[in-house]
Amino acid sequence: MAVKKNRIYILLCLSSVWLPSKSYGEEITAIKADRIDTVTSGLIENGVIVIRGGKISAIGADVKIPSTANIIDARDKTVFPGLVNPCSVVGLSGSPGGEPASHPHYRVADELYPFQDAYRRILQAGFTTLGLTPGGNGIAGQGAIVRPVGRTPEAMLITESGLLMIRFEANDKAKKVITDAFESAKKQTDSADPKVKPLVRALQGEIPTLVRCGGPGATMHLLPLLKPYEKMKWVLVAGPENYRIAEKLAKAKIPVVLPAQIDFEEFTRNRINVPKILAEAGVKIACVPIMDNAEGHEDFLRQMAELTKGGLDKETAKKSMTIYPAQMLALDYRLGSLEVGKDANLLILSADPLEVGAKIHQVMLEGKIVYRAP
């Protein structure tokens, strides 16, 4: 019985959810909505979005709808870009742990399994892009930037190149592993060695680098360690205590990924809004769900609403779940906002996403409705 159910589910996935972009052809869709929150260029009231070949071809209040367009009526609704989680481990094997080591050749793309229920739930929670990152200490390997849906692992991948993941802890071994790897890669820029090439690409800023690092003390060790690699585009995946060095992070222009959590000050019950503190210091932030699982992603908009209730600027909150993480993944030319030329990744919601109780009615991924709320 269970097997049968699974089969039906897989068939459903295959048939309904995802089609590669080639087959779009000149399919035209138009969304008419009361409110379109572009995130990057303000709110459009009574607006229209025209989508051709999976991309936004026109957006605005006085856009003409082509006669051949399929029309999605979103009156009384808000349209918002699809959410981007730049750093997740959902659906991947656990971290091997152990001593810091260098495994730049390891690829998350090689262990992707699309038909996991968590991905379906995450997509329905409004996330159209995930950065999936490998575990392991030191240079953990290459992460994959994916759509949380697809027939095959390849169909999930948004980019071939992905990202480089590093896990850092302040000690001599971790420092040595990282420095040795990069210093050696610097001398072999033409190498095709799978153990070297990802490092070279990260060094030259061709792929983004995510560095997970514990407290602010460890971050202070990390900043000088990576300073010599000027072209590298690295992002700090931080714990909550990093608010103590907000000014330093702002000055170093290091973007920060952090959980959308109201935290407590050490040893107290005093609440502290770390995303707000960092944002107000001038740090570019990306918020991710407190728990990195399906439930966490389903709860994410409520978590973000709580941050704004606690004083985080709404504009910043919206950017921190769309365009900022897209920038951190170097995919802001394709994702993260509603602009002409970008992928039509969007959510149709009952209200502003930061309004408590806002419901996601539909999720569109590259022009296709991939989820309709029952």
Place this chain on the structure above:
Amino acid sequence: MKNKRSKLCNCDNPFLNFTFCILILEFVLCCSASAAAADEKMTVIKGGDLYTITSGIIKNGTILIKDGKISGIGQNIDIPKDAEVIDAKGKVVMPGLVAATTLLMGLRSSGEINKIADSLDPFDFEFSLALASGVTTAFVTATPPRRRGMPSGENPIGGTNAVIKMAYGDLDNMLIKEPVAENVSISNRQWLGKTNFLLNLRKAKDYLQKLAEYQKARDKDKKLEEPKKPADLDPYIRLLRRELPARVEGATADDILAALELVDEFGIRIILEGCLEAWIVAQEIAKRDVSLIITPRDKQEPRKDISGPSGSTMANAAILKKAGVRFAIVPQGPYFGLGGMAGRDLMTLPMEAAFAVSGGLDEQTALEAITLTAAQILGVADRVGSLQVGKDADIIILDGHPFHYRSFVELTLINGKILYDKKQSTYFSHITHDN
């Protein structure tokens, strides 16, 4: 008393009260550290009684601080016009205290720590407690001494150590020196470790002798082969070359005498920790270049299996002083923390020294034992430990004599920057003495 406290923090739980204060302190520390960094103005401490340690007490004196160092000290000193003046009238001004031993302080790393400089956490909350306690410099080790939990084994030597400053939030200004000693764990009761230690030391000595002979004869006989350096003996070679001292734990007289034999046989430098029976062999210790780190409040009954004196005495420090032995003083609990028994850890370091005074030691030597002598034993006396021109401006200002049980640290400066202010921190600001 309880009412008063509750009013201050709106909280009935005294533990929460205290911890609540810590957070605010950390904010204050953070802000002041970054604000002072841009400030190149001269700082002046005016009007206090300066306990210089090296040249007595200067009544109503003045200290000039420039670029983080003491640039002037005395009674008749002109104060520059644009200087930032700290009024210390009626206060005691003295060098920041030096903790000659601490237990795994300020280090955050799940794995083994081979280099302390790479694992220091400048935001560790112990540093803020240290500042509030007047301690500005401390010895830290990645492998604590045997008594404090190091598993005894076959390998009696290893692990790094360092002397660091309590420069909260300021990673660049924390490390003074690493390493400063070899951690050695030998005791007559750990025969295997000690046997291996002696074997390796002799092997290393052998090698050094052969190396010296080879270097002498090299010019005459070109065919001579250089002796091969034995593997894994680097720490022993450093000891024999007197590059670093050995930190050895030795509580009883026989442990101490055994360590002294090492000095005689190998000529190595030794820092002895514990030493509660040192008073029995004070004359023997005084004959050799050995430094002690003692804990005056350590107590032990006389041993029944020993004929002759044994056990502890509160006169330990006084007897050592009379014999001419150099020692630093540390408390029983070599840590800063919110748990344990108050008055027994590094948060009340002067109390430990005061107890030695109860046992007959002079106040000056007791003060030195928690400042200059401790700095000398750690090998950092060129930077810290006294109020002298050229030394780091690591200074504390107290509302009374450091050995008085009512005294509190009011200001703590490191490199001339105020990192702790009792009034603002609320750590102890709710404690006042009305009479």
